[in-house]
Amino acid sequence: MRTVSREYYSLSRYTEETYKYVINDIFDKDTSITGYKYLRPNPSFSGYNRIANETYAFFLTHYFKAMDVFKQNEQLLKLDIEKNIINIIDIGANIGTVTFACIDQLIEGYKKLDITINIVFVEVDSDRVKILEKAIEKYRQVTKLDIKYSIIEEMYENSIEYISQSIVQADTIILISNLLNWIADIDIFRSKLFETMNSINKEYQCNIINIETRSNGANTGLENLYDRISEEREEIRNKYFSKRMPRFNNSKGSYFYDQKGVPGYNKSSEYYYGYIINDSDMFKTKSLDYIKKAYYKSMYTSRSYFLFDQLEIKYTNANLDNTIEYIRGKIENNSYVNNYEYQYRYKKNKDEYRSLYLDDYINDIMNTAILITKGVKIDSIQNDEISYGNRLNKDLDSPFTFSNYYEQYFIKYQEKAKKFIEEYDYYYKIDLRKFYNNIVQEKMKNDFYLNNTYGYKYYDRAVEYFVNKELDQCGEGRGLPQGPDISHLLANLYLYEFDKWYIEEFPNAKMIRYVDDIIIFSNGEDEATKIYNKCNKYLKGKLNLEIGETKTEKGQTKDYKWINNNQYIKEVSEISNVLLRTMYKLDETNYNKFKSDPEKFINNYHACLQSIGINISKEWLNIKINKEVSFLAKLKDKFTNKLKKLIPWVKKKEIYISKVRLGKIPIAITDDSIEKWANKFKSSNKEYIKELEKLKVKIDNNLKGLIIEGKNSDKLANDIKSSFKFTMNKAGIFKINNIESYIDDIYELFPYFNKAVLSNYSELYEYIYAKLINDNLDNNQYDYAIYIWLLGEYKNNKALKLLEEIYWDSYHNNEYFINTLATEALLKVRKPINEVIKIFIEDTSREDNYYLIRNKLLLVKCFCNIDIQNELFKRYKDMPDERIILFLEWICKANITSVLDIVEDLPQSIKEKYPDYPITNEYLSL
Known part of the structure; x- marks a missing residue:
């Protein structure tokens, strides 16, 4: 069996000097303290003489437990030192042991700790307070840090007001030692701890570290404490652990080194610790x-x-x-x-x-x-x-x-x-x-x-x-x-x-x-x-x-006139949801195809749906298919051991039994294969097609009715505007007939509509092409940009020359976003653009804009052989822009032809909360 080596911790030179000062200059020179080095160590002793015995024997043990916690949980000491001040609140401070470990680790982690450290010690024992005052002064002297401190000689539960008066508004660490030795009531302590945390503005980080011995009942007591904290404050991260004691070197001048001749501690005993992290906004923002x-x-x-x-x-x-x-x-x-x-x-x-x-x-x-x-x-x-x-x-x-x-x-x-x-x-x-x-x-x-x-x-x-x-x-x-x-x-x-x-x-x-x-x-x-x-x-x-x-x-x-969520909107929404969810539920054969090659399946299924007049983006299909499968997984969990007949069925099917017969989604996309699938789907699913066509007619009729109302009105009412926006969005998903016959009316009456919905209507190619080259779009940059995008959606080879011209014009004029849209359109048309590639190869100049470089290399990746790719990629390998280098490292290794082929990976928790169809939340805003 392999043995894992664990390092031995050692005292920092600052804490070692402080510890030796306490032993040699405080305890040894105090005539009232006698024989403490030869007493059997007992951490429960009290009184000045007994405190010396405890410190001599157990200072190192407690220090290294704390150091072990900080080293194993670096996030506990990740603070914003740019603000030049932090708080440390040490509850049950004794002589400051854990504070010394904390600052030592901050020094090690930040190298240069040029900040003010404001410490509030809470220690009820007056004898320990006397030693603590001298120890912290010595530590401040040897570290040369800007340490300000105050000591509250009171029980913690009675110290809350004093603590709030002594701290500054800054990132804060709260240290709690051996809580279970002195806590009287866990609920009172919890409420007082929240009061302390609340005295720190929530803009700041507030981390709590609690270190315990392995005493009787400690395990149950700490679990109870952390469970109760979780119940009250969900936003707080808290953890509780049982931990093996670290190995550490016993310093000369300590009990186990001097009296027992043990140079280092290496036993299998355990200790307990817990921590609470109340993250600041900034900590979250950059996490x-x-x-x-x-x-x-x-x-x-x-x-x-x-x-x-x-x-x-x-x-x-x-x-x-x-x-x-x-x-x-x-x-x-x-x-x-x-x-x-x-x-x-x-x-x-x-x-x-x-x-x-x-x-x-x-x-x-x-x-x-x-x-x-x-x-x-x-x-x-x-x-x-x-x-x-x-x-x-x-x-x-x-x-x-x-x-x-x-x-x-x-x-x-x-x-x-x-x-x-x-x-x-x-x-x-x-x-x-x-x-x-x-x-x-x-x-x-x-x-x-x-x-x-x-x-x-x-x-x-x-x-x-x-x-x-x-x-x-x-x-x-x-x-x-x-x-x-x-x-x-x-x-x-x-x-x-x-x-x-x-x-x-x-x-x-x-x-x-x-x-x-x-x-x-x-x-x-x-x-x-x-x-x-x-x-x-x-x-x-x-x-x-x-x-x-x-x-x-x-x-x-x-x-008062209401903008109504009218019956038409409700009905169309409900029917849309049913029709789309039906198509998101795959049968077993097609689901297995989806699992084996998601990108290929989504690409082919998207083309199939378009052939029956449903236009859902590939990204959306991927999300929704996964969501439907996830719902079934929840059924498994819910009915396990309750409905014995359900479980075998669920395991066999893995997904819902669909209300339609999808048939086999084509392996390869060709005009013939898609047409064949569409014909078979329509003949096998007449009821579904009937409902689909009824919905299209309802959308079409409403759109025509709105146009008539618009022509008869001097000023469009808000309910007409909202109904139009809703209807056009639906028409972007469910393809209606003969839209080209009234597209001019739509432009005239409702010029503000989101023209991306026209991507469902490739028959408008000539219309859009003509508007792009003939209309004066100087004042309407949206129309200019969206027409470029639509030409890509239509995938018409006739647009290739125009798209290449737009690409080069935007490239030379540093129009980065237009260049991006032209690049996307060229990738969608997916035909070799030989003239563009030739210029890429012959042009040895180098751009310095991320988007121009990214767009060029995406085209090269899609249309060039591997030798040309490598040659062009090398041109940019020493660019000073970190973002360009990041992209270059990715594209050199990416196993793709076009970036548009990527099916995005999202966590299931996010997919679960996507709506049933892709529509903006603001579709009714005016």
């Missing part, structure tokens, strides 16, 4: 686990944008661990990436454009990491009875960063409005004109600073970086970038001051707000008008915001 959760959320959010970088999302997933390490480095260095920031306009209505902002995907992940940590604290200041929009989803395993629109708007916001309608007789519905454009950047930053008083300056710098932009259609120093998730939190924060003012100013009236959509309720028109005028004055004078008079509504509450 790999939270950054990974931020990635999963930002991936979902990015795909709900009008435009996004699919290539970066795919690559990041394939190289996730390395990318997350790179992001953590950026956070620790207080830096962001600035490879591109893309602003684009899209048509809001016939005569008005709205500007949106697209940030680098790495920045999106970093900002989402802020949202799920610090952002939660910012969001929590909002009044839940007033603010309903842009509220954070606190579920870390949810793909959503913000709370569900339907729940927040219809279930909470409008239900609250209905309540107030019964209580008040008059209302004003206020629309803020160009809210995002008029936000004062300096005030926005100051509002954040005020809510980050104790927080890390990284957050301030992150907000400054995001807010300090010169934005299209905004005046100097005005505007908040619209689009990224962090802007939603900040926009809501900007109006928090208005909420507080309103509550204080109008105690007898009510207000609710969905971000910048505000409804005020009062009794009587005169009173409501006074409130409205005061609000107008406050918003304009304090916040630089203007009320849009033309959109403001007022009147009797009984006449």
